[in-house]
Amino acid sequence: xxxxxxxxxxxxxxxxxxxxxxxxxxxxxxxxxxxxxxxxxxxxxxxxxxxxxxxxxxxxxxxxxxxxxxxxxxxxxxxxxxxxxxxxxxxxxxxxxxxxxxxxxxxxxxxxx
Amino acid sequence: xxxxxxxxxxxxxxxxxxxxxxxxxxxxxxxxxxxxxxxxxxxxxxxxxxxxxxxxxxxxxxxxxxxxxxxxxxxxxxxxxxxxxxxxxxxxxxxxxxxxxxxxxxxxxxxxxx
Numbered sequence: 001x002x003x004x005x006x007x008x009x010x011x012x013x014x015x016x017x018x019x020x021x022x023x024x025x026x027x028x029x030x031x032x033x034x035x036x037x038x039x040x041x042x043x044x045x046x047x048x049x050x051x052x053x054x055x056x057x058x059x060x061x062x063x064x065x066x067x068x069x070x071x072x073x074x075x076x077x078x079x080x081x082x083x084x085x086x087x088x089x090x091x092x093x094x095x096x097x098x099x100x101x102x103x104x105x106x107x108x109x110x111x112x113x
Numbered sequence: 114x115x116x117x118x119x120x121x122x123x124x125x126x127x128x129x130x131x132x133x134x135x136x137x138x139x140x141x142x143x144x145x146x147x148x149x150x151x152x153x154x155x156x157x158x159x160x161x162x163x164x165x166x167x168x169x170x171x172x173x174x175x176x177x178x179x180x181x182x183x184x185x186x187x188x189x190x191x192x193x194x195x196x197x198x199x200x201x202x203x204x205x206x207x208x209x210x211x212x213x214x215x216x217x218x219x220x221x222x223x224x225x226x227x
Contacts, residue, residue, distance in 0.1 A: 045216070048213050056214045092157075092215075094213055104156040105156050
């Protein structure tokens, strides 16, 4: 059974640019969540999508956005990149509810220069 | 709001030693509790979970019991191996909130020496 796939694995962008990250969940999982991991702030929740609808959103500026497609694949976009956006971005998928636990991908390492 | 507090690391142990990582939480409802492990350069792997009070989660020799009275979910392993060296995260999911959202502790780095 394929796991959660995130692409690309590594990305280097310049300040002011925008970036799109992709996540393919485990087949049959309809919930996709995104997290940002940094040494200073730890793991922080960005947003969660279920059946193409955003169900929950963390405390991030509007530059961070996402979407989910009908096949449950999800993308997140960060516009007007700042140096502080450098982080590991993790995607997690779940069948439906919290109690099942979440399966994480290996992440996309974004470096903003 | 919800929060998770876990002991700061690094925790350095010898092989076959006993490991305990403390985790306490604050939540408005009755959360589900999780332990995740992260190996260098990788994402998070679910280690174990517990969904209600007094539940014991276990996996690969690790155990944690959901203690509602002390709002704790301490992780234990009786005999660690070098391969257990990793960062461990305690997390909760608020079952009353709409949608899925994990709140994480700061992580505890564990180093097991041969």
